[in-house]
Amino acid sequence: MADRRRKDWGVTLVLGAALLLLAMAATWQSWFSELDNLIYDSFIRQINTPVLDDIVVVTIDSKTLATLGRWPLPRKLHAELLEKITEGKPAVVAMDIIFSEPDLQHPQYDRELVESVRNNGRVVLPVVLERYSSGPELRESLPFPELRKAAAALGHVHIELEADGIARSAFLMAGLDRPVWPALSLAMARVAGDWPESKGFPRSGKTPVYTDTSPNVWRVHRQVLIPFPASGKDISKLSYADVINGDIPANRFYNKYVLIGATAAGLGDNIPTPISAHGRPVSGVEFNAYVLNGLLQDRLIVPVSVQWQYIFNALLILLMLLLYRPRGWGWVYGISLLLLIVLGMDYLLLSGFGYWYPPVVMLVSIVLFFLAANGHLLRKLLRVLFEERRLSQTALTAIGEAVIRLDERGHILKFNPMAEKLSGMSSVEAEGKEVDDVFRLVYSDNGRRFSLQHYLAGEHADFHHVLALKNSQGDEYQVSVALSTVPGGNGDRRTTVMVLSDVTKEHALASEVTHRETHNVLTDLPNQDLIVKRLRNALARAAMNGKSLAVVYLDIDYFSKINEARGIEVGNHLLQAVADKLSDFLGEKVDIGHIGGGG
Template identity: 35%
Template sequence: MRWLAMLLLGIALLLGWTDGRGRLESAAIDQLASLNGRPAPDDILIVAIDEPSLAALGRWPWRRTVHAALLDRLAQAGVRGVGLDVILSEPDREHPQDDALLAEAMRAGPPVVLPVIMAMGPSGAPQAAGPVPVLAASAKALGHIHVELDADGVARSVFLKEGGPGRWWDHFALALLGVAGQSPSAADLPGQRRPPKAGSGWLRDHWMQIPYAGPPGHFRSVSYVDVLEGRVPAAMLRGQLALVGATAVGLGDAYPTPMASHDALMPGVEVSANVADSLRQGLTLRRAESWENAAVAVLMTGLLLLGLRRLSPWQGLCLVVAAMAATAGLTWLALRLAGVQLSPLPLLGALALVYPLWSWRRLEAARLQEALRREQEAVWRFIAHDMRAPQSAIVALVRRWRASGEALDGELMSRVEAHAQRSLTLADDHVQLARARHGGAQEPLDLRDVVADAVDQQWPLAEAQSVRLTCELPDDEAVVRGDRALLVRALVNLLSNALRFTPEGGTVRCALSPQGQDWEMRVSDEGPGVPPELRPRLFQPFAQAMAVANEPDRAAVQAASGAGLGLVFVRTVAERHGGRADLDSGPRTSADLGAAFFIRLPRA
C-alpha cells in the first residue's frame, strides 16, 4: 500500500499546485464567497439614477445644472463626501454655462470625486480621459472606475492604482475615502503588487480581490429624483458618503459578481461601494498561493489515508464523505477568518480519488492474500500427503518390531532414522519453496558474501566425506539486488547435491564470475553426471537425479538423495530474482564425468 499512498499524495500535490482557476473552479469559489456576506454599512449611501428618475427627469444625459442642483441638496443635508460616477469628459456645447454652474456647486458643497477612464489616444496608445478642465479643477479628487473581469466575465477584482507614465490615479472608491479622511495609508494599501512592464502604456498596481458584502441591492439606496425634489429626509443623508451613479438597466456599467449571476447584475457604482467599505474596514481577500493549495491537499489526503488503514470499506466511505465536508468547511473558514481563497475543487478531487484507488488496492491485496492462502493450503496438503509414506513406514517398522518381541537392532534404527529424516526434509523443503515464491526482500548485496557463506556451511560435510571443496571469487564486488538468505539456501542446495554424488577423494568446485550483464554462481562435481533421460524433468518436483527403482529400500535411498524439491527451489529463487538456473549441458572434461549447475542473476 505504500506506493499507492505515495502516488495519491503526489496527485494531491500536483492538483493543488497546478490550479488553473477555470470556470468550474471559479464558480465553486463564488459559491463559498456567497456565504461570506456581511451587513451593509450605515454611512455609505447610493444615490441611484434609476428608472423612476429617468421617467421624472427625461432621457439621459441630463443637463449638468441638474447635477448641480443635486449637489446643493446634498450639501444642505450635510453629506461627508460625494462620488459623482458620471462621465463628464466632453463639454456641454448646447449649454456651455452649465459646466461653470456645476463647477461652482462642486466648490461650494462637500468634497466631490469625479471619474477617470482609459481611452485610446490618436496614436493608438492608451491614455486617461478625465472630466473637462473646469470640472477637473473643481473636483476634490479624481479616481478611475475600471473593474477587472476574469476570463468568465465575472467582476472579482479591481486595481487600486492605475495610470500612465508619470501619473497615477486611485480607484474611485479609494479616492472617495481619501477626501473623507478615511483612506488607508500607503503602507497599508492591500492588493497584489504588479511591477510595471517595459514598454507598457497603461500601468496597474495593487490588484485587490473584492470582498463583496452581498448581492446587488445590498447597500442602502435612494432615488436620484427623490433627493433632488427633497423627499429624502436630511437626517438620512447627514454624514453619509454618497455614491451617485446609474442603476437603471442599460444606462450604465453593470457586472456579474460572485454574489450575483448574469441575471442579476451589479451596477458599477455598487461595486465601488463594496470596494470602499472593505478598504475602510481593512478587509482583505486574496487567492491562495499554489504552495498553500498543495499543502492543504497533501495534508487532507494524508490524514484520510491514515484513517483508511484502520477502517472497513463502509467506514472508509463515510470517512471520505466527512473529509470532503471538512475540506469545504476549511475552505470557508480560510475565506472567513483569513481572507484566503483556497481552491476547493483540487482538494476535493484529490480526496475523491483516494477511496476508489485505495479500495481497488485493498481488493487486489485481498485477492493476493486469498491466492497465497490457497497456495499455502495446497503446500500443507502436499506436505501431509508426501509425509504419509515415511511416517507410515516408521509406524509399520515399530509395529513389526513390537510383534516380533526382538531387541532393537542397528538396521531397524537406521531405517526409522532415514524415514524420519525424509519427513523433516520434506517439511523444510516445502516451507522454503513457499518462501521463495512469495517472500524475499530486494536489497543490494555482494554475491561474494553469498558464495562464501554457502561454502562455509557445506565445508564440514565435505571434510566428513573426504571431498575437496574449492571456492573461486572475483576481486571486484558482484552486486545484485535480492534476498541473501534465499540465495544462500539455493547455493547450499546445489553444493549439497554435488557433495552427495561426488566420490571420496573427488573435488567440488564453486565459482563466481561475470557473464555479460549477469553474475554466475557455478557448482561442478566429479560424480556420475545426470543421465540424458532425466535432464528434461530435472527441475520438476520430486524428480531424482539417480535411479531408485531397483534399490531394496527406496524410501531410504530417497531420504539420502533428497525430497525432490531442491532444484525446484533453486530455479524458483533464480527466477524471483530476475535470473535463471539450469544444468550446463555443454561439453564436459574429465571423460564427461560430473555435472555443473549454475545460477545467473542480473547485475544491480
C-alpha cells in the first residue's frame, strides 16, 4: 500500500515537473496570447476608469472642415487657435499635428505659428515615425527647426497594433535606434509639472536590454497597458471650429491639459481598441488622451514580466499538486475551484492593483493536470485544447473592424468575419491570395489604384487616407486602412496586420455636410465662400505660372420683377434652369458659382 502511494506521488511529481516546463515554454513563446487578449479585453470593459475633467481634446472634425475648408488647414489658423487657447491659461497644450516642413508658399504663416507657440511657452509637439518614400528605411519626423526651438517639449505619438490588430498598450519611451523620446502624454505631464523628470517614470514594464544592435530600428521602452474608460464615458471634446469662431470662452481652458488633433473621417488614424466593440475606433489624439488620463491618475496598467509569470506559474502548480489526492474525487472540486480562483485573482490584480497577469497558460496547465490524472477523459477533451486557434477567432469577431493577417509577401493568412463582409469572400477562399487581388482599393479623391503590395515592399511613405473599396460582390465601401508589421520571433517570418474600418456612413455624412456648407441650396452651385476660395487659388496659380485669368459675372436683368409678377417659385425655377444650362454647356471647363440669393 505504501509502495503504491509512493508510486502515485512519484508520478504526480513527474507530471508537475512536466507541466512546469510546458508552462515556461508556453509563456516564453506566447502560445496563448490571443486567448489572453480575449480575457484582458473582457476584463478591461468591466473596469470603471474615471475620466478627468482636466483633459480637453480640440478636434479637427467634420464641422471644422465644412466651416474652415479642406485639410490641411492654413497654419495661420493653428496660430489663431493657439492664441485663443493661450488666453485661457492652460496647464499645457499638445498639438498632435505634423509640421515637419516649412510652408514655402506662406512663410508668414509659419512665423505666426512659431510666435504663438513661443508666447504660450507650454506647447508639446509630436515626433512621428515614418518611412522614406524610396525604400523601407525609417525616419523620425520632427517639427521644422524654428518651431522645434519654440516648443516646450517633444513627444512621440507612435502606436503599435498587436498581432490581432488591436491597440492595447503604449510605450512611455521610444525612438529610432535609441528610446530617447517620451510619449506625448508623459511629455505633457512633465511640462505641466505634474510628473517632473526628477520623479522618474510612472509604473511601467521594463524592456529587456536589446541584444540586436542593428541600425534603423524603432526601439521602445517602458510598456504600459491603457485603462480605457467604460462605455458611455469619454474625454471632453470641443470642435476646432467652435474655438476659432469664439463660441468657446477662453476660461474653458484654464489649467487644462489641451490636446489638438484630427478626428474627422479620412484624417489621421482609426485605431481599434478593446472598447471598439462599444463604438467606433479612436483617433490618434484620442488614444493619447486616454494614455494621459491613466497617467495623471497613476492608473496605467503594468504587464507582469515574463520572469514573474514563471514564478506565479510555479507557485500555482505547486498549490495544485498539494490539492491533489491520488484516491477519491474530493481533489477535483479543489482543482475546479482553482480555475475560478486564478481568474478572480487575475481580475483583482488588474482592477485593484493595476497589474496584468496572462492567465491562460495556468488555466491550460490546470486542465492538463486534470486530464492526465483522469486518462479516460483525455481523448475526449484534447481536441478542445487543440482548437485554440478557432477559439481565438472570437477576439477578432468581437470587434467591428476587418482584421487581416498577411505574410511577408502580402499573401492572406487569415481574416475575421468583418473582413469577409468587406471583401465579399470567405476566409477559406481568400487564404493564400495576394491582398491586392482580394481588396481592390483606390484613392477616394482621384480614383487611382492603391497598391498594398508596394507599401509592404517599402515603396510608399506613411499614409492616412480614406480609400474606396469595391468587393467581388459589387458592394462599395469607404474604408480607413491601418497597417502594422509584427516582427517574427525565434526565426519566424514577420507578418503584417491590416485593419480596415468601415467609415462609409461617416464619409458620406462629412461629404454631405461639406457640400451643404459650400453650395447654394437652390441651384446646387458653389456658393460665394467656395467661389472666392477657388478664385484665390486660381489667381495664385496664374501668378505662379505667368498666365492671365478671366472672371465673368452674369446677372439676370429685371429678376425682381419676375418674382413680383409670377411669384418666387417661378423665379426659383428660372434660376435653376439657368444654372442647369450653364453647367451643361460649360461642364467642368470652368468654375461656376451662385453668388447671392437671387439674380
